[in-house]
Structure formats: structure tokens, C-alpha cells
Amino acid sequence: MPNRGNGGVGRFSGWRAVLAACAVAALGAVAPAASAAELSIVFTSTMADIEPVEGEGGLANLATLLRTKRAEGNTLFLHGGASLTAGVLSTFDRGAHMIDLLNELQPDMMAVTKRDLGFGKDELTLRSYEARFPFVSATTIDRNTGKVMEGLEPSALLDTPVGRIGVVSAISPDLTVQYIVPDIEVRPPAMIAAEARALRAQGADYVVAILDNAPEAVEALRGEPAIDALLQLSATGKDVLEADKGKLFGVHVNVKGSAFVLRLDGDGKAPPALAGAAIVPLAGLPPDPAMEKRVGVYLARLSELLDITIGTTATPLDTRRAAVRTGENAFASLIADAMRGHFNTDAAFINGGNIRGNRQYEAGTVLTRRDIQRELPFRDTIIAVTLPGKALREALEVSAAGVENQKGSFLHPSNMAVVYDLKQPAGSRVVSVTVGGKPLDPDARYSVALPNYLAQGGDGYGMLKSPGASSGASGKLLWEIMAQHLTDRGTVSPRIDGRITER
Structure with missing residues (x-):
């Protein structure tokens, strides 16, 4: 050498x-x-x-x-x-x-x-x-x-x-x-x-x-x-x-x-x-x-920490890169729903880049802490913030702008439905947004569960930046929220339910 x-x-x-x-x-x-x-x-x-x-x-x-x-x-x-x-x-x-x-x-x-x-x-x-x-x-x-x-x-x-x-x-x-x-x-x-x-x-x-x-x-x-x-x-x-x-x-x-x-x-x-x-x-x-x-x-050290069963998925899951960065995804929706449920907020966002497992799970797969840790390897905390409706729409435009390049900034929402027209230029792709079944009000304020990373403006989301967010913000770790969500339910059945569609 x-x-x-x-x-x-x-x-x-x-x-x-x-x-x-x-x-x-x-x-x-x-x-x-x-x-x-x-x-x-x-x-x-x-x-x-x-x-x-x-x-x-x-x-x-x-x-x-x-x-x-x-x-x-x-x-x-x-x-x-x-x-x-x-x-x-x-x-x-x-x-x-x-x-x-x-x-x-x-x-x-x-x-x-x-x-x-x-x-x-x-x-x-x-x-x-x-x-x-x-x-x-x-x-x-x-x-x-x-x-x-x-x-x-x-x-x-x-x-x-x-x-x-x-x-x-x-x-x-x-x-x-x-x-x-x-x-x-x-x-x-x-x-x-x-x-x-x-x-x-x-x-x-x-x-x-x-x-x-x-x-x-x-x-x-x-x-x-x-x-x-x-x-x-x-x-x-x-x-x-x-x-x-x-x-x-x-x-x-x-x-x-x-x-x-x-x-x-x-x-x-x-x-x-x-x-x-x-x-x-x-x-x-x-x-x-x-x-x-x-x-x-x-x-072997990981096995001691993570080989603990926490739940079962009754439906198939796909966490491959393209699946979590280009459109609605059942596993990502499960995460967003768990975040919103933990904080009881109006909505929640999780970015596809947070999901790193790059795997497929058959229906009936028993999930362990290892699976969740593999899927969510970053030590990101989740916090609840209050944001105006116009900021949520702007964030969804940023999300749609990166679809062609499979950017990790792609957002998966909870309690929201967004319609995109990806034939339009970036910045003009959001056709409509609803929160809780009602049209998004740009002037109203909504409580939103977010990774602290996004709440600091990460991935180009300056419009989501919140005073309560910081690199040392106290909050629940994302993978812990997911593990608890699965443990509480035992079996989950996440599906594509139309929260992200294209015109």
C-alpha cells in the first residue's frame, strides 16, 4: 500500500x-x-x-x-x-x-x-x-x-x-x-x-x-x-x-x-x-x-436493542426511494397520522427523505423496533407548531417542485388532501388543498405536527420555520412515536386513501 x-x-x-x-x-x-x-x-x-x-x-x-x-x-x-x-x-x-x-x-x-x-x-x-x-x-x-x-x-x-x-x-x-x-x-x-x-x-x-x-x-x-x-x-x-x-x-x-x-x-x-x-x-x-x-x-448489539416485536401490518408497505418521494405512500401516511395523533393537531407533514429503509413488506409482516429504526434512522424530534394556511400551500408547492428529481423534500400529509397538476411549472402545481375535509383557508391558522428539521426551515421549507424550533428542541423522537403508535394498535392497515392525487 x-x-x-x-x-x-x-x-x-x-x-x-x-x-x-x-x-x-x-x-x-x-x-x-x-x-x-x-x-x-x-x-x-x-x-x-x-x-x-x-x-x-x-x-x-x-x-x-x-x-x-x-x-x-x-x-x-x-x-x-x-x-x-x-x-x-x-x-x-x-x-x-x-x-x-x-x-x-x-x-x-x-x-x-x-x-x-x-x-x-x-x-x-x-x-x-x-x-x-x-x-x-x-x-x-x-x-x-x-x-x-x-x-x-x-x-x-x-x-x-x-x-x-x-x-x-x-x-x-x-x-x-x-x-x-x-x-x-x-x-x-x-x-x-x-x-x-x-x-x-x-x-x-x-x-x-x-x-x-x-x-x-x-x-x-x-x-x-x-x-x-x-x-x-x-x-x-x-x-x-x-x-x-x-x-x-x-x-x-x-x-x-x-x-x-x-x-x-x-x-x-x-x-x-x-x-x-x-x-x-x-x-x-x-x-x-x-x-x-x-x-x-x-x-449483535443492535439485536439486543431492537429485536422487539411492536406490531403487524395487515397491508403491504413499500419504502423504496421512488415510492416515498414521488407520490402518496401508505407507510409515509402511517407516520404522518401517528405524528398528528400524538399531538392532536389539525394536520401533520413528514418529508419522504426521512424514510430510508428502501424495502418492501408483505401483508402480514411482523414489525420490530429494528424495522422502524431502519426506516427512520435520523434522530429527529417532532414538535407541534401553528402556521397560516398560506404557508401550508407554499410548502406543498415546494414538495411538488422536486418530484421529477425524487427529492427528499416531498411531503406526506395527515388530515389533508392535495391535488397536484405536475404538468404545470414548479411553483404552480397545487390545484387544491383541504384540511379536515374543508378548503384550506390561507388566512386561518392551523396546528401542525412537524419534524423539528422542517420547523427549522430544512429542505427549503423556510415558510414552515417556527420560533419554537431549534437544533436542541425538546420533543418526541420520530421513531419512538411510530413505535408507540404500532404498539398501541397491534395491527395497522395503512392504505392509499387519496390524500395526494394528480390531475
Whole structure:
């Protein structure tokens, strides 16, 4: 495994450097000698949930790929991030278990994405100091200092036998819209072109740029001469790898678990050349026994906490991404109804992005706390606020505006019915709204149960912002409300009942 260079990872010093050196030395002792003319780069991202899912690969499969590549020769492991939130266990430890497991896999760096800031700036900084590898983002700026936030590096420069490999990454601009991070400014993703040029000036022979979504920046960055490989994370679509005139462009979706493997050839004098690239489905690899055992320890802890039956669904449920972000959904309606019932409000909203299970449940499925925790992994509290009717209509317009892109801002209401015309331009799609069977009065005030996140204006819902909401607001955790709702009823039968329709 190549040694780290000094550029971009200056903070990687002291006791952290000692730990890293020990880890590298241990690997070097067991790996065979590699050709100085070849380097494999393994790239993957988005593995927040350690629970095994049929047909999907996980950390244990990734460990096998890394072990194989490292045995074959010189290898860099670049991690695209998006792994510290939205997993079941992350709800309890804010992603600390993932750092522990990644330390075993020994990434050479990890890009920071908007999802990694799901628990806020301070938690990400803590995770960065637990890691034996640098967190990289050139565009995540602390407003208090005007510099890259504490715990992050703007880039990494890594020494390898084929030359110095520079890595830079940009976070999605949606961070400040979708998450409550008032101290963070996101600079335009295209600015990492300047960081790539700076890496060249520091001696980088090959530069990899990692882009957290932000498709609007792709074309400009693909044309940047200082960038050799551009790897974009995407929430939808399929994995893509394209090579053109020695440059590489990749889109990593990782819905089913995959890794990119790039091969560079060089002699350490001239810049290395791209010799090949492949998409590797992780599910097709046998799990590494040691990593499987490590993951199993955490899964056993989860079983003690969550393998408790709380109810049964008499009807089928679908929590896949498209199902909860494009139209009425029975499970989302069940959540919204539970929220409204808990606070006895006029209405309730839950955003589809809060639902992360990406699963289907047959009628008659017995639900456990594990199921609910998996579906609702964020530690979001629910509060009751009072809002004017015009704010509710404005919120529904924002909800409808993101349907085509399957945005997590899509709202599911309770005790409301909305008719959309999605053929109309965004901002003019709400045809009608009723609350409790009566037309919405724009001047009337309604009590509404909301996730505290929405009540702080998250996901672009500034019109829902309420004085009583704050990052530390006291309230009932969403998954606790759902668990109690199911426990009280024993069996539920959520159905599509016409609360969201299209004209």
C-alpha cells in the first residue's frame, strides 16, 4: 500500500500519524512486492447501513476486494463518503461504528458529503479525529473562520510508485438547504478545479476529483485539464464509467453496492496513464471472515436493542426511494397520522427523505423496533407548531417542485388532501388543498405536527420555520412515536386513501 505524501494531509500528524504508520507497516509485512509500474485505485461510497440486504454487497465484501487488490500490487483506497448517517446504528452512535470499521479497511482518504454532516458540524469533527485517514472537502467552509471546517482537509496528495496522486472533493450545495448547518458555507463545486491546479503545482502527477451530486458542475469539471478522473456520487440512476482520451468519468450510485477499480500504469517519472477501469458488484464477492466478524459484533448489539416485536401490518408497505418521494405512500401516511395523533393537531407533514429503509413488506409482516429504526434512522424530534394556511400551500408547492428529481423534500400529509397538476411549472402545481375535509383557508391558522428539521426551515421549507424550533428542541423522537403508535394498535392497515392525487 502506498505511503501518504505530505501535501493536503498536514493535520495527519502526532499520535494519528503513529497509528497510521503502524497500520501501513502491518499491511506491508504480508503483501507481496508490487510492480513499480502499476497502481490499482479502488473507489466506493455510501455504505451507511451495516445490516446485510439480500442481493447487495457490504463492508465484508469490500474487504475481500481490498485484500485481493493489495495482494496483487500497489493499491489506493479512495472512499467517497456518504456513510456516517442514515444507518440504523448511526442513530445511537452518530457514525462512530463506521469509523471503527473503516479504520480496519484503511482508506487513504474519505470525501465528505452532505449526508456525512447529517448530525452536524461538531459530530463530523469528532469522527474525523477518530479516523486514521483524512476527511477531504475543499468547499465545506466554516463561516466563523472562512476556512475549511475543522477536521477536514481541502485535498490529499498521496505518494505511489507510479507518481503522486492528488485527490480533491466538493460537497453538494444542497447541504445548506437540506440540513441545518448555519455555521457552514458551501462554495461552488466548480471551484475544485482551482484546487486541482494547486495540486498539480505541488507535484501531483494524476488528480482524482470526487463530486457529491452537483450535476450542474460536471461539464465544467470534465473539461478541466488538471483533473484526470472525475467521480460523481448520484442518488439515482446507474453506475457509469467512461474513458475518453485518457480521462475518466464515473457516476457512482451504489444502490446495490459496487466499487470502481481503476488501473494506472507508469514508471514514476512520466505521469501515469489510465490502463483500465471496471465496475465491480460487491455482492458477487465472498465476505471477508475477519470483517464479517467485526460487523457481526455491532449487529449483535443492535439485536439486543431492537429485536422487539411492536406490531403487524395487515397491508403491504413499500419504502423504496421512488415510492416515498414521488407520490402518496401508505407507510409515509402511517407516520404522518401517528405524528398528528400524538399531538392532536389539525394536520401533520413528514418529508419522504426521512424514510430510508428502501424495502418492501408483505401483508402480514411482523414489525420490530429494528424495522422502524431502519426506516427512520435520523434522530429527529417532532414538535407541534401553528402556521397560516398560506404557508401550508407554499410548502406543498415546494414538495411538488422536486418530484421529477425524487427529492427528499416531498411531503406526506395527515388530515389533508392535495391535488397536484405536475404538468404545470414548479411553483404552480397545487390545484387544491383541504384540511379536515374543508378548503384550506390561507388566512386561518392551523396546528401542525412537524419534524423539528422542517420547523427549522430544512429542505427549503423556510415558510414552515417556527420560533419554537431549534437544533436542541425538546420533543418526541420520530421513531419512538411510530413505535408507540404500532404498539398501541397491534395491527395497522395503512392504505392509499387519496390524500395526494394528480390531475
